[in-house]
Each structure stands twice: as structure tokens, then as C-alpha cells.
Amino acid sequence: MSNALPTEFSALVAEGDQTAVRLEHRRIGADFLPAGDVTIQVEYSSANFKDALAITPGGGVVREYPMIPGIDLAGTVVDSASDRFPVGTKVLAHGYTIGTGTHGGYSEYARVPEGWVVPLEGLDSKEAMAIGTAGFTAAMSVQAIQRHGITPSDGPILVTGASGGVGSVSVDLLAGLGYEVVASTGKKDATEFLTGLGAAEVIGRMPEDPDEKIKALGKSRWAAGVDSTGGRGLAYLLSTLNYGGIVAASGLTGGTSLPTTVMPFILRGVTLKGIDSVQLGIDARRELWHRIGTDLRPRHLDALTTEHAVADVEAVLKSISDGTHTARSVIRVRGGFSA
Numbered sequence: 001m002s003n004a005l006p007t008e009f010s011a012l013v014a015e016g017d018q019t020a021v022r023l024e025h026r027r028i029g030a031d032f033l034p035a036g037d038v039t040i041q042v043e044y045s046s047a048n049f050k051d052a053l054a055i056t057p058g059g060g061v062v063r064e065y066p067m068i069p070g071i072d073l074a075g076t077v078v079d080s081a082s083d084r085f086p087v088g089t090k091v092l093a094h095g096y097t098i099g100t101g102t103h104g105g106y107s108e109y110a111r112v113p114e115g116w117v118v119p120l121e122g123l124d125s126k127e128a129m130a131i132g133t134a135g136f137t138a139a140m141s142v143q144a145i146q147r148h149g150i151t152p153s154d155g156p157i158l159v160t161g162a163s164g165g166v167g168s169v170s171v172d173l174l175a176g177l178g179y180e181v182v183a184s185t186g187k188k189d190a191t192e193f194l195t196g197l198g199a200a201e202v203i204g205r206m207p208e209d210p211d212e213k214i215k216a217l218g219k220s221r222w223a224a225g226v227d228s229t230g231g232r233g234l235a236y237l238l239s240t241l242n243y244g245g246i247v248a249a250s251g252l253t254g255g256t257s258l259p260t261t262v263m264p265f266i267l268r269g270v271t272l273k274g275i276d277s278v279q280l281g282i283d284a285r286r287e288l289w290h291r292i293g294t295d296l297r298p299r300h301l302d303a304l305t306t307e308h309a310v311a312d313v314e315a316v317l318k319s320i321s322d323g324t325h326t327a328r329s330v331i332r333v334r335g336g337f338s339a
Contacts, residue, residue: 005030005039005078010337011107012310014067018058021065023314025337034102036111039079040091043125045070045105045310046132047329048165049253052317054099063101070105071098072133074125075334082114090120092128094136095278095285106310108333118286122293130305130330131292134165136285137277139292141166141226141248142173144273148224148246152178155223158237159183160206162199163190166228166250168327172197172298174226182222184233190326197300206236215239216263224248231255239263241270250275253323304328309336 008027015022033039053059054069072094077085085091093112098104102112120128131139145157157174161167162183174181175198183190183199184206191202207214214232218240225237228251237247238260249272264270288296298304305328308316319325 005109009108011068011103012070012313014055014062014065014069016057016065021055021057021059023055023069025311028107030109032103033107033109033111037081037114038077038085038091038117039109039111040073040075040093041078042073042105042108042110042333043075044129045073045331045333046129046134047308047313047316047320047325047331048072048133049251049320050133051099051313052320055314055317056321061100063097067100068103068105068107068110069099070107070331070333071095071100072129073098073105073110073333074120074128075110076125078109082117085114085117085119090125091117092120092125092289093117094133095280105333106313106331108337115282118282118289120293121290122297126307126330127301130301130328131169131298132165132328132330133277134328135169135298136288136292137228137250137275138166138169138173138226139288139296140275140277140280141170141250142177142296143288143291144248144275145174145224145226145246146177148271148273150224150246152180155242156180156182156200156221158206158222158225159199160225160233160237161185161228161251161253162194162202163187163326164228164253165328167226168194168197168304169298170226171199172300172304173296175199176299187326193303193326196303206233214259216261217267220268227251229254231257232259234258235260238270238272241268243268244270246271246273248273248275250277305330307332311337
């Protein structure tokens with residue numbers, strides 16, 4: 001049993017190549033969607049750094065244009081070949097090749113394999129996308145710190161890029177679990193926002209002097225870290241971890257190089273844990289989303305989130321690209337094309 005899709009529906013389609021990309025509002029049919037077991041009427045998506053890259057010439061994430069961006073989506077199943085996800089089931093999907101190699105969430109309907117679908121538990125569609133890929137990455141980072149055995153009594157945790165999507169949700173989650181969180185950000189006007197999420201202290205980017213040479217081993221300061229910047233910031237964090245500490249690293253906004261040495265690893269026994277939400281297996285993905293809907297639920301979703309119609313998403317993605325974006329932007333797809 002299924003609900004028939006309309007003959008035509010709206011989508012934002014990125015067209016172009018490595019030299020120029022444009023985002024167009026189009027009316028498309030079901031035959032434009034890829035093959036898959038589960039067709040979803042999309043209610044919400046979100047705006048992420050990878051979505052911004054998808055519409056950036058030379059962004060390096062889209063395999064081939066045309067492409068419907070939107071690396072995550074949430075809504076209701078309207079057509080299904082899956083016993084697990086019958087018509088009417090509330091679901092979300094993100095990661096794998098959604099929005100980069102397979103048409104994504106900036107469309108009124110999306111179609112994906114059953115093995116990419118997560119049931120919504122304890123969250124509605126808007127809440128799920130307020131968390132979205134960035135929030136899920138933050139939850140993966142927090143889970144890695146917990147599994148490493150770091151407890152609130154071990155000392156402060158540094159969160160870099162704290163005003164961004166991954167960083168802000170990490171601050172919220174860690175503070176809610178009782179950790180002392182120090183939030184590092186280059187945005188001077190973000191202090192009130194971050195302390196409202198639970199940060200005990202807000203500091204600037206580290207190291208503060210962009211020309212400062214990072215020591216092989218600095219003074220021990222942090223029990224753990226969540227890093228979404230890479231580059232010099234990650235090198236600094238590794239060099240100032242306490243003995244046996246861990247950094248959960250997921251980003252590269254500060255660069256792809258890592259100017260560090262083996263010293264923190266062989267003299268302080270620190271761990272650099274890479275966090276990848278794209279290829280994470282579906283069982284682990286579903287298990288963590290269950291936690292996000294229960295014991296690992298962000299406490300300040302309203303404060304973390306602004307809502308935008310999908311018709312306005314290009315401006316939101318530009319703010320992510322130019323570094324002025326803060327926290328999370330949930331994208332209203334159902335009813336959002338006429339905004």
C-alpha cells in the first residue's frame with residue numbers, strides 16, 4: 001500500500017561543473033529521483049558546510065551535476081518496498097551519498113535505500129533536522145569521549161569552532177552531561193549564546209597568536225576536546241591535552257594540514273579519534289539516534305536553531321561559506337518553496 005506521488009513536485013537542483021554552479025527551483029517528476037526502497041515526503045532538511053560545498057564551484061563533494069543538495073532529510077514514508085518502514089512511518093536519512101552522489105533533501109520528495117533510513121524516536125521531523133548531520137556528528141564526538149572513559153571529574157573539555165553546528169551542539173550535550181566545557185570561537189559576539197548553552201568559559205581561537213609556533217608539548221590543560229576546525233587549532237589541542245586524553249576530530253575549516261609531532265602521542269598517550277558520520281554503519285547510526293532522542297537529547301534546540309524556508313537556503317549556505325553563520329539552520333521543505 002502506498003500514497004501516489006504527485007505528477008510534479010518542487011526541488012532545488014544544482015546545475016553546473018567545476019567552474020560554475022547555479023541552484024534552480026524546478027518542477028520534477030518521480031522519474032528524476034534515484035532508485036530506492038523508501039520514498040519520503042520531506043518535511044525538513046538542514047544547512048551544513050557540505051551543502052555549501054555542493055553549490056560551490058570546485059567544492060569537491062558532488063560527483064556529477066545535476067544534483068539536488070541537502071545531505072539530510074526527515075519526513076514521512078509515502079511509498080515503500082520495505083516491511084520495516086511502511087507507508088506513514090516517520091523517518092530520517094543522512095550520510096552515505098545523500099546530497100552529493102544521490103539526490104538529497106532540498107526536494108518535496110526523496111527516495112533512498114532501506115539501509116540508509118532511521119526511524120524517528122522521541123523527536124519530530126523539525127527537531128531531528130535541528131540536530132541534523134552536524135548535531136549527529138557532535139553526538140558521535142561526545143560518545144567517543146564517554147567511551148574513552150573521560151568523566152566530568154577528569155577536567156575541562158575544549159570545544160573548538162564552538163559557535164558552529166558541530167561545536168554548539170557539542171557544548172550543549174557535554175554541559176548537559178555535567179562536563180566543564182570551555183568554548184573556543186573566533187566570533188566575539190558569541191559569548192552570551194555559548195554560555196547560555198552551558199559553556200563555563202568562552203575563549204578566542206587557539207592559539208591566540210596566528211603566528212605563534214605550536215610547541216611539541218604545551219602545558220596540560222584539557223581532559224578531552226571536540227575539534228571541528230583541523231589545522232593549527234587541532235595541533236594546539238593535541239599538544240595541551242592531559243595524559244591519556246582524547247580529541248574527537250571531525251572538521252577542516254581551519255585547514256587540512258596538521259602541524260604537530262609524535263610527542264603528545266608517545267609521551268602523554270593521547271588519542272586522536274576521527275569522527276565520520278558519512279559512512280557510519282546503519283545499526284550504529286540507528287542506535288545513536290535512539291540515544292539522541294532519549295538520554296543524549298540536546299537541551300537547547302530552540303536556542304540552537306533558526307528556521308528558514310528552502311526557497312531561501314542559498315543565502316544560508318553563503319553565510320556558512322563566508323564564516324558568518326552561527327549554530328544550526330533547519331530548512332523547511334514542506335511548504336517552503338513558495339516562501
